Amino acid sequence: DAKTxxxxxxxxxxxxxxxxxxxxxxxxxxxxxxxxxQLPSQGPEYVIHxxxxxxxxxMASLAIAEDRKSSTLILHRATLRDAxxxxxxxxxxxxxxxxxxxxxxxxx
Amino acid sequence: DAGVIQxxxxxxxxxxxxVTLRCKPISGHNSLFWYRQTMMRGLELLIYFNxxxxxxxxxxxxxxxxxxxxxxxxxxxxxxPSEPRDSAVYFCASSLAxxxxxxxxxxxxxxTRLTVV
Numbered sequence: 392d393a394k395t396x397x398x399x400x401x402x403x404x405x406x407x408x409x410x411x412x413x414x415x416x417x418x419x420x421x422x423x424x425x426x427x428x429q430l431p432s433q434g435p436e437y438v439i440h441x442x443x444x445x446x447x448x449x450m451a452s453l454a455i456a457e458d459r460k461s462s463t464l465i466l467h468r469a470t471l472r473d474a475x476x477x478x479x480x481x482x483x484x485x486x487x488x489x490x491x492x493x494x495x496x497x498x499x
Numbered sequence: 500d501a502g503v504i505q506x507x508x509x510x511x512x513x514x515x516x517x518v519t520l521r522c523k524p525i526s527g528h529n530s531l532f533w534y535r536q537t538m539m540r541g542l543e544l545l546i547y548f549n550x551x552x553x554x555x556x557x558x559x560x561x562x563x564x565x566x567x568x569x570x571x572x573x574x575x576x577x578x579x580p581s582e583p584r585d586s587a588v589y590f591c592a593s594s595l596a597x598x599x600x601x602x603x604x605x606x607x608x609x610x611t612r613l614t615v616v
Contacts, residue, residue: 425604434503434590435542437604478542486532486555487605489542 395479400494403469411464411493413479418459422482426453426464427489428475435478435489438464469497503608505591511614517579520611523572524593532605533566533576534590542590548574581615588612 396414403409415424425440439446439453441462446453452465466473478492504523512518524531532547546556548568556566563582568574578585592605 427604434592434607434610435605436607440604486544486547488544489534491541 395481395490397477397479397490397493399491400496402496402498403466405471405497405499406468409466409469409473409495409497411466411477411479411495412461413463414461415479415481416460418481420459424453424455424459424462425480425482425487426451427478427480427487429478429492430472430475438477469495471497471499473497503591503593503606505589505608505611507611508609509612509614511616512581514582514615515580516615517577518581518585518613518615520576520589520591520613522574522576522591522608524574524591525606526572528593528595528606529571530594531568531574532592532594533574534592534607535587536590536610537587545576578613581613583615586613586615 394417423440423442426438427435428438429435439448439451441453441455443455445455454463454465464477474495474497476492476494478489480487503525506521510518530549533545534542535545536542543558545558546566547554551568551571564578566576588610590607590610592607594605
């Protein structure tokens with residue numbers, strides 16, 4: 392299964408931007424990069440995905456390195472509700488395989 | 500849309516009893532996935548269906564686990580007999596299509612917290 396590497400935990404203050412990194416050095420040319428997050432006591436929720444170009448949506452931005460071996464999820468202004476575990480996933484099959492993710496703490 | 504609906508939210512049962520977890524996917528979604536989450540092993544994919552047909556059950560831990568999808572709007576995950584090590588949160592998710600580029604991603608239910616004593 393596709394392997395990604397993320398820091399175990401990160402901290403941020405409220406209203407500040409947060410950059411969550413992910414390394415996916417084994418990614419192939421047709422693998423998409425997906426990000427999910429899991430809020431406390433909830434199921435994971437889709438955040439954003441991309442292939443080569445940077446992507447923006449209402450939740451976040453995804454910056455993909457030119458060689459595609461890494462990506463960064465950007466939360467432009469962290470809120471307390473953004474405290475969650477963030478999962479970076481790349482895959483080219485039919486199923487999402489989750490790693491251990493990054494636990495983001497947001498302080499007021 | 501009410502999202503993916505799972506029942507029950509919590510289940511406490513005694514070792515050896517049969518447990519049935521239920522899932523109603525989002526209407527129109529044709530792929531359904533069952534995951535299990537524990538502190539030790541994280542989120543594990545157990546089995547998934549496409550158009551009600553099981554595609555990959557390689558994640559099912561052993562023969563005590565079985566899953567069915569009799570129609571597009573309902574799936575069950577059954578454990579018989581249950582054991583304390585089956586205690587976990589079980590999530591069901593559905594998706595619009597079984598392709599690599601999911602513009603909508605997976606939608607997960609709120610999970611069933613199973614405790615086997």
